[in-house]
Amino acid sequence: MKRIVLLLTLVMGITALSAQNTKRHERMSPEQFQQRQQEYLTKAAGLTEQEAKDFFPLYFEMKDKQKAATDEAWKLFREAKNDGAKEGSYKEILDSFAESQLTSARLEKTYLDKFRKILSDKKIYEIKQAEMGFRTNMVRDMWRPRQEGGGSPNKNRQNRHNPDRPF
Secondary structure, eight states, X not given: OHHXXXXXXXXXXXXXXXHHHHHHTXXXXXXXXXXXXXXXXXXXXXXXHHHHHHHHHHHHHHHHHHHHHHHHHHHHHHHHHHHTOOHHHHHHHHXXXXXXXXXXXXXXXXXXXXXXXXSOHHHHHHHHXXXXXXXXXXXXXXXXXXXXXXXXXXXXXXXXXXXXXXX
């Protein structure tokens, strides 16, 4: 009888852990990701409703253009990894990747002037900081389930990118 109870407890525990593990790896849609990012950045930078309304269409337009600039380079990168590219094609891949990063930086510089028409430099700076915190939190959340009392063992590091924490 004790063995049956122990076996049932073990099976139920494994099932619960398995269900928890799958739950934390659920994918969110691009729209959900954008919404979550907008909420996080708005709160972290202290944007007003009007500032957020004016800023985020431009911000996401820039992000879409940056993504388009890097997509082709990443495609070449993945193809080389999967197909074992020839020595000569590595130069093309690396050049393409570097060029996509330059294009992305040029876009950011161009949009910075547009952002300044809507926000102060301080708020733009706070958004840049919050972007890093958002990425950090997203990666952490992907690998760790949200539980009360859970989280990073280093509380100072975990709170570093918390939008509720005063800057």
